[in-house]
Amino acid sequence: MMDQVKIGAFIAACRKEQQLTQAQLAEKLNITDRAVSKWENGKSMPDSSIMLELCEILGIKVNELLSGERMDTDAYTQSAEENLMILKRKDENSNKKNVLFAIIYSVVLFLGILVCSICDLAITGEFTWSSITLSSIIFTYVISFPIVILWKKGITGSLLALSIFLIPYLYLLGILINVPAVFTIGWRMSLISIVYLWIIYFVSCRLHARKFRAAGISVLLAIPLNTCINVTLSKLLSEPRADIWDILTVFLLLITAFLLFLTDYAKNKGIPK
Secondary structure (H helix, E strand, O other): OOOOOHHHHHHHHHHHHOOOOOHHHHHOOOHHHHHHHHHOOOOOOOHHHHHHHHHHHHHOHHHHHOOOOOHHHHHHHHHOOOOHHHHHHHHHHHHHHHHHHHHHHHHHHHHHHHHHHHHHHHOOOOOOOOHHHHHHHHHHHHHHHHHHHHHHHHHHHHHHHHHHHHHHHHHHHHHHHHOOOHHHHHHHHHHHHHHHHHHHHHHHHOOOOOHHHHHHHHHHHHHHHHHHHHHHHHHHOOOOOOOOHHHHHHHHHHHHHHHHHHHHHOOOOOOOO
């Protein structure tokens, strides 16, 4: 079994040999310095997706990383097989947990649909309001399932599903509740919001190691988002484009963004840890 404390101490020693701070190593790997700190304190292990890059930066081999020490050729060969088996079992266990959680999640939503349908039939004698619940639960399931089964790796899939199914869902919902405005107004708001979500998603991916900076940019982008929504609604509803609350919202967003950028600067000015 891998000794996380030993591996963490080894990572810290190799990092210092390369004259890198935790923040600098994190930036090279496009992760947070908190993640590096957790490795070095033995609280977690580097993800397998970045192990090769981490080893290249630290000037070590993968099996040396997993063993928490430098090795000669004979010890390296023996350790390689052991570490590969450990990683394989770890991935298998993780996959089993994800599948189990996905099954439980699916069963719970199915039971929700079943209970609502039975109640609707018992009260009204036909399917009325339960059709709204049914469509909403199915929509939620389709959007959330990639994250449920893949966790962080499923975010892209969930965003893609949201982009594809949100507008059709609003169209169906408008028909079910007999309110056309749900679709006529909703699809425009949805397009604007989806574009915003994709932008902040790419910003977050690009600045994964600088979460506060990514958050600050996302907050700033909320200002044009708010403006686009207000302009669109004013044209559709013939109402004023902005009021005092919109001005206050922009002001609060600017303050929030400034504080996030300030925090990012304070955390990443290169002070050794």
